[in-house]
Each structure stands twice: as C-alpha cells, then as structure tokens.
C-alpha cells in the first residue's frame with residue numbers, strides 16, 4: 001500500500017511554525033520537542049523534517065543524509081538531556097508507534113524518548 005502523507009497533521013503544523021512547541025534540539029534534518037502529555041519525567045519526541053508517515057516509510061524512502069541526520073539527532077538529544085549512558089546518564093526508552101496496532105495518533109514519523117525513572121516492562125502482555 002502506498003504511503004499517503006497528510007500535511008495537516010499536528011507535527012507538520014509544528015514544523016511549519018503554525019503551532020508552538022517546546023524545542024529541545026533542531027538540526028537540518030530533525031526537530032526534537034517536549035511531548036505535550038508526558039508519560040515520564042523526561043518525554044521528548046524526535047521527528048524528521050521530511051514528510052514521512054512512519055518508520056518503514058522513512059526507512060524505505062528517505063535519503064542517506066536524512067536517515068543519518070535523524071538518527072544522529074536522537075543520539076544528540078539523549079546527550080543533551082543527560083540521559084545517555086555513555087556520558088553518565090541512567091538511560092532511556094526509545095519507541096516509535098506505527099499504524100493501527102501500534103496505536104499511532106500522529107501520522108508523521110516520531111520517536112518517543114522517555115526517561116527519568118525506571119520505566120517498567122516494555123509493553124503490557126494484554
């Protein structure tokens with residue numbers, strides 16, 4: 001099935017500056033900002049600037065520069081927030097929801113970066 005990107009989604013509006021966000025980091029290829037409804041003491045979303053619906057869309061269609069830029073931005077955010085184990089932090093969880101079973105609400109690729117407490121099991125078994 002072809003990917004159809006809806007340019008009226010909330011994150012597209014954030015990228016265009018139409019609605020505000022609490023920016024943590026901005027690079028040529030990515031924007032990181034605080035989640036409006038945090039599920040952990042630290043909850044940041046990292047999105048690519050290009051119009052990609054989800055991770056598999058991005059993986060299959062983005063350029064090498066976009067992919068490298070996005071992945072490096074995620075690492076940079078972890079460093080910036082002081083949660084990267086490599087620089088003495090306590091770690092984090094990285095998660096990306098896709099589609100109906102993934103319960104994706106916003107159809108623009110994003111990864112959730114959660115930290116600041118022990119986060120428990122990865123997902124519930126139910």
Ligand code: AMP
Nearest residue numbers: 010021034035036037097103104105106
């Ligand atoms: P997902 O279910 O993976 O699509 O998650 C979407 C996330 O976007 C949720 O955690 C929301 O709290 C978050 N969110 C929705 N609107 C905004 C917004 N305007 N600014 C920041 N985060 C948002």
